[in-house]
């Protein structure tokens with residue numbers, strides 16, 4: 001019997017991460033004075049080894065042994081051919097997924113949670129605070145903190161906190177604490193609740209709450225951790241694409257199309273960046289980050305300098321942004337409800353090296369259910385957006401009669417997202433549309449902000 005999955009032997013697991021900053025030029029993050037941020041200024045928020053990685057342009061960065069030991073629990077992840085889906089679509093395309101849903105918390109998020117917990121531990125930090133949208137990141141950081149004996153406090157966006165109560169239980173099982181955000185415990189939370197007591201919350205609010213908590217700790221032993229967007233997160237996630245390239249080498253194939261859903265951009269970047277490096281060197285390959293139409297950061301917003309959070313605690317980052325006050329509709333893909341996009345992903349879009357797509361919520365669930373019925377795994381709501389784009393590309397290949405090789409990031413399983421599936425299956429799931437006026441209004445903040453330069457790296 002021919003196996004559906006390409007399994008990379010343990011001793012072939014990559015021992016270094018790939019850093020895209022060695023291949024592209026980037027606008028620097030800016031401080032409140034409009035000047036590039038001095039990395040030292042970030043020390044109340046992040047430990048030094050992560051700040052060094054954030055600004056490093058070294059091409060390869062060693063993965064520490066204790067991190068490899070924890071990765072060993074679930075990595076390398078399989079590269080699996082979706083023969084069932086291919087058959088259902090009657091497509092000549094070969095469809096592969098890199099399955100990141102097999103990690104203990106159920107997504108790609110521990111690829112960065114583990115090194116982040118490790119670098120905090122060796123820097124003498126005792127507690128990490130963070131936000132979580134879908135609950136996957138909070139679970140991943142709680143799991144990672146348990147591996148290194150750190151305490152973990154998670155501000156979970158209210159709409160997801162209410163939709164997914166078992167995510168909190170998961171975090172608590174690993175010893176973490178999980179709080180609904182906006183909360184009454186921080187200034188940001190109190191302000192948000194005063195403005196709208198019924199707000200569904202947003203990642204921008206939760207990020208501010210978590211940063212406020214970390215920098216307000218007088219012991220100096222707390223730091224904040226971000227699960228996406230930043231350069232060091234993209235770096236850690238590159239393990240996905242580096243493994244995938246080795247797996248394609250084993251079967252003597254190479255993808256024509258790379259796809260990943262993008263909230264802050266990390267699972268997409270993890271799979272795609274090692275292939276982007278090849279594209280920069282002349283390989284012909286189409287690379288698509290996919291977002292929901294309800295939060296159209298890459299497809300309908302400007303490339304600007306904006307804050308990563310609502311209160312403006314983060315530096316200003318050069319990125320596509322809907323404006324940090326934008327509160328996305330309460331779609332079920334909580335991890336895709338973010339107003340901005342990773343600066344690295346944004347820069348690659350600006351340069352035309354990758355091409356964003358957007359999909360409807362109902363199309364995403366249609367693809368997710370088709371996936372579950374043909375391939376078995378129930379995908380996370382976020383992953384469904386990537387699968388909708390996979391189906392679209394596979395059908396296009398059928399129309400053109402071409403045997404394209406498609407690879408997508410299967411960013412997580414949806415076993416704790418069944419309320420959403422229930423709504424879809426019973427026909428109660430609604431589509432949500434963003435009006436131009438709402439985007440124009442939330443983008444008004446950019447009027448007085450500095451503008452990023454249009455850089456060309458290649």
Ligand SMILES: Cc1ncc(COP(=O)(O)O)c(C=O)c1O
Nearest residue numbers: 136228263264265266267335412
């Ligand atoms: C399963 C899953 N996929 C994708 C995402 C989106 O995040 P990112 O774009 O950083 O991969 C999330 C975020 O919570 C997630 O939980």
